Amino acid sequence: MITKKPYVISEIIKETPDVNIFRYTAQDGSTLSFDPGMFIMLYYKNPQTGEEIGRAFSIASRPDDKYLEFAISMIHGRFTSKLDYAKVGDLYYVSGPHGQFKYTATENKKVLFVAGGTGVAPFLSMLRMIEEKKYDTDVKLIYSTRHPDEIIRKGELDGYQSTLNFKYVVTVTRQETDADRAWQGEKGHIDAAMIQKYVSDPTERTCYVCGPLKFTKAIEAALISLGVDKKNIKADVWGE
Numbered sequence: 001m002i003t004k005k006p007y008v009i010s011e012i013i014k015e016t017p018d019v020n021i022f023r024y025t026a027q028d029g030s031t032l033s034f035d036p037g038m039f040i041m042l043y044y045k046n047p048q049t050g051e052e053i054g055r056a057f058s059i060a061s062r063p064d065d066k067y068l069e070f071a072i073s074m075i076h077g078r079f080t081s082k083l084d085y086a087k088v089g090d091l092y093y094v095s096g097p098h099g100q101f102k103y104t105a106t107e108n109k110k111v112l113f114v115a116g117g118t119g120v121a122p123f124l125s126m127l128r129m130i131e132e133k134k135y136d137t138d139v140k141l142i143y144s145t146r147h148p149d150e151i152i153r154k155g156e157l158d159g160y161q162s163t164l165n166f167k168y169v170v171t172v173t174r175q176e177t178d179a180d181r182a183w184q185g186e187k188g189h190i191d192a193a194m195i196q197k198y199v200s201d202p203t204e205r206t207c208y209v210c211g212p213l214k215f216t217k218a219i220e221a222a223l224i225s226l227g228v229d230k231k232n233i234k235a236d237v238w239g240e
């Protein structure tokens with residue numbers, strides 16, 4: 001039997017055109033014990049029919065935060081269409097935490113994070129904990145988004161470049177809008193050559209990859225072609 005605890009929405013932030021940040025607080029005021037990188041199952045229960053629907057979401061907040069934060073792509077699917085109408089105070093249910101996609105500071109002193117879209121969420125949790133605990137972890141992040149205005153928590157990531165042992169690069173994969181074409185940074189999908197350009201020592205790092213299946217498969221293949229041992233690659237796959 002799965003234990004589900006009631007949580008209420010405490011904040012909704014429109015982060016990018018397609019991504020909202022949701023914060024949920026446990027109704028009894030408790031906090032959840034988890035390692036950065038883990039996910040929970042979030043359930044919506046229809047008050048009229050009692051029908052329940054649940055989806056997995058990676059936790060973007062830190063273990064010590066009073067709330068659980070999620071960065072959610074508003075794709076208007078079965079679950080996310082409920083969130084289209086969500087408001088502060090709405091009741092949801094949470095089970096977990098789940099998953100083996102974990103960052104532990106003592107074991108992972110040099111890391112490479114590779115994120116596709118909202119796949120940056122678990123890395124926010126990891127970076128937030130690294131900052132809070134003042135770990136000197138050497139972190140590189142390669143982050144792929146479709147458009148420049150889809151970078152989640154850009155200001156926060158920029159700030160970590162001066163406060164942490166952290167460097168990141170964003171690659172924009174689409175060339176559709178004027179803003180895409182004006183983008184001065186990296187363009188196109190992440191491949192072995194792009195990884196090598198920004199990370200000279202991938203074989204010395206624990207590599208964490210998060211995004212859809214096609215993305216994680218391509219990145220794993222690229223890392224292996226660069227000599228990274230499979231056991232040093234951790235992937236969190238979000239569906240097809």
Ligand SMILES: Cc1cc2nc3c(=O)[nH]c(=O)nc-3n(C[C@H](O)[C@H](O)[C@H](O)COP(=O)(O)OP(=O)(O)OC[C@H]3O[C@@H](n4cnc5c(N)ncnc54)[C@H](O)[C@@H]3O)c2cc1C
Binds near residue numbers: 058075081
């Ligand atoms: C471990 C884990 C962690 C996850 N963490 C997050 C997270 O932090 N943030 C987050 O946004 N999602 C996350 N997901 C995905 C999430 O669980 C749901 O699958 C997602 O929110 C879509 O659910 P839905 O019911 O709205 O769509 P569904 O009704 O289930 O799907 C609708 C359709 O949209 C397609 N689709 C799915 N994703 C996308 C997309 N991104 N863009 C366009 N089409 C898509 C599906 O293939 C499907 O055909 C995670 C998944 C896993 C397994």
